Amino acid sequence: MSRLNLTTQRKAILDLVQSCEDHPTAAEIMERLRMNGHQFAYGTVYNSLRYLTDAGLIRELKLGETASRYDGRTEDHYHIVCKKCGRVDEVLSAPPADWIREVAAKTNYDVHHSQVVFEGVCYSCKHPNA
């Protein structure tokens, strides 16, 4: 509940994540920061990513891989992973409200949130010679 405090490090990490076309892991973020001339402590990168996630400025994605990925897009959306090349693309269609209501009714839960990860083969991997 305390007010936002964007230090140099946090700002640089926020800018970087927001500028990414993809969904980098913490390790990839550190690598890119280094390439941009920054050199922050290992722990600071993790602390900042958590801080920015808690502040709602970025999102942490747990896609079932060993490492979390980070996303500059904060609107609710989902992801699809190519099992051939590993790329992660956006899924902007939300699950139908009817289905969510049905799940809530059948499980007796208040459903607050859903994480959806699709798995499949992307266009480039499907058409390798195009």
Added chain:
Amino acid sequence: MSRLNLTTQRKAILDLVQSCEDHPTAAEIMERLRMNGHQFAYGTVYNSLRYLTDAGLIRELKLGETASRYDGRTEDHYHIVCKKCGRVDEVLSAPPADWIREVAAKTNYDVHHSQVVFEGVCYSCKHPNA
């Protein structure tokens, strides 16, 4: 592609996972095996869980927690996690085919599979005094 080989250890672990009402982690499985009088090496439990998962006899669930959970139910189904007490319940309604088709069309992927994890508050946590 080799034929199934259920050793004593693998069989005991399969039986245990299939008998569970819940979705135990590897650590919980080891603990329960020990309580049932078994004493297998740490690595054997992990190896067996992988073997059984690859053989399609059990399922590995990656629900975004730090450890995988295992599931004796092998039909396609989904899960809902209570953010108060941590319990994991079954979700047996599948996402509507229309929605999956829409996702495939918009992303240009061949969609093979989807992982869905709902998050919310379970009945007991909602009605604590009942």
Added chain:
DNA sequence: AATTAAATTTATACTAAGTCTAAATACTAC
């Protein structure tokens, strides 16, 4: 049955991702 070969288990070392700690810096409020 004895011998060889292949698969599995075991104990233990190692890895990867992330958290924790305590000292050093930086920022705020007075």
Added chain:
DNA sequence: GTAGTATTTAGACTTAGTATAAATTTAATT
């Protein structure tokens, strides 16, 4: 400017899981 709070840093530590190599079990061959 001083005191107090927040953050960064370096490095130790934790957790979940994998890799390795020797020992054991199982299967195949003579």
